[in-house]
Amino acid sequence: MDYFNAVRAFARVAETASFVKAADSLHLPRNTVTKLVQSLEAHLRTRLLNRTTRRVSLTNDGAAYYERMARLLEEWQEVEAELAHAQSRPRGRLRVDMASATATLLVIPALPSFQARYPDLQLDIGVSDRPSDFIADRVDCVIRAGKITDPSLVARPLGDFSFITCAAPAYLKQHGTPTHPAELEEDHLLVKYSFASGRHLPVELSRDGEQIVVRGRHFVSVNDGNALLSAGMAGLGIVHLPAFIAQPQVEAGLLQPVLAEWQAAPISMSVVYAPNRHLSARVRVFVDWLIELFQNQSSFKSRRPPPGR
Structure with missing residues (x-):
């Protein structure tokens, strides 16, 4: 046989x-x-x-x-x-998973350059903010924000992104502009980010050593970065967004920063994959391209990544 x-x-x-x-x-x-x-x-x-x-x-x-x-x-x-085939011409299918905002605002717009380098690769991109199961979902690598706690995975840092607390001008005209995070608890509505468990992500702001955790009230919560931006632009409340999502809308005047003196701790972004003594050529070139892409993003503070495996 x-x-x-x-x-x-x-x-x-x-x-x-x-x-x-x-x-x-x-x-x-x-x-x-x-x-x-x-x-x-x-x-x-x-x-x-x-x-x-x-x-x-x-x-x-x-x-x-x-x-x-x-x-x-x-x-x-x-x-x-x-x-x-030479290693410079990897071919085959690459399965990648990432959050919706990362895909639509950062990765997909830059993909023509990756396609020009590696025309024999085929990318299948899963767009979801939920954590991926490498085995069940059969993904090759994922892009994720936050600390990677699973010791069985390899995490290559892409950079750190900051946050902007902002709101639509129409919302601020109707409800006023907050001058202190404490005002967000009672005097304002928030647009909240919710996890699959139903837990809402709190807003943690600090200034000169003072730290305040804002939970506040909300009319709407969402579990997707693009939806979070859309709800903020619709005037549904004050929204706490990654700078790479909010900055273009701020520059266009569609969102207005508030509490600029109060900052949230930056969050790291990583590309994560299962360890393999012989990392496949297609994963390696995609990871290297991602690192290069994120290093050129003005919204990210780059960190020197360790050598690839």
């Missing part, structure tokens, strides 16, 4: 839910794909696929087998590709 091609044929059928589509994408006759899958099932002594005249689906054993073998197959193909 051609084990590699059998596993590859099975994986493609699982992904497309069709022997015909799998055969077309592999540039093989349909009968060849069918025989490869049948030989694999015979070798494993279990049925991997349920077949009817209308659809193909994974059995329970097939789903478990695919989950384990898909990553191994991808690594196998990558090893062969890296032997066949």
Whole structure:
């Protein structure tokens, strides 16, 4: 049995839910794909696929087998590709996860330069503020804000971003401009950022050694950076935003900073990936490009990253 091609044929059928589509994408006759899958099932002594005249689906054993073998197959193909092509021309699919504001404001607008360097790579970007499960979500790397506490992951620092407390001019005209954080507790509404657990992110401001934690009241809370910006611009309350999100709107006059003398501690941004003694070429070049990108961002205070792995 051609084990590699059998596993590859099975994986493609699982992904497309069709022997015909799998055969077309592999540039093989349909009968060849069918025989490869049948030989694999015979070798494993279990049925991997349920077949009817209308659809193909994974059995329970097939789903478990695919989950384990898909990553191994991808690594196998990558090893062969890296032997066949120079490291300067990595190819294949790269799965990346990042917060929505990071994607829309920083990474995606700059991607043409990455595409020009590495045209053989294919990026699948997941946009979400929720933490990623590297195994379940099958991601290669993620961009995340805050301290990375999982010791099983590698975190390369991209830089630190500051915050701007601000509000729409219409909101300030109606409710007044606060002069002290304490006023945010009772006299104003906040637009709050909420986590999946339902917990709201407090606003921590300091000045000359004095620190105040503001919780305050809110009409609306959101769990997405772009939505946080939109709610602030709509005049729904005072909003505490990363500078890279707020600054363009401040410069355009759509948001107005308040409590400028009170500052929040900067937050670090990192690109995170699972440790691997031989980091894949596609992950390595993307991580290096991200570090370069963030170092050129005026809203970020760069930190010298440690050497890559």
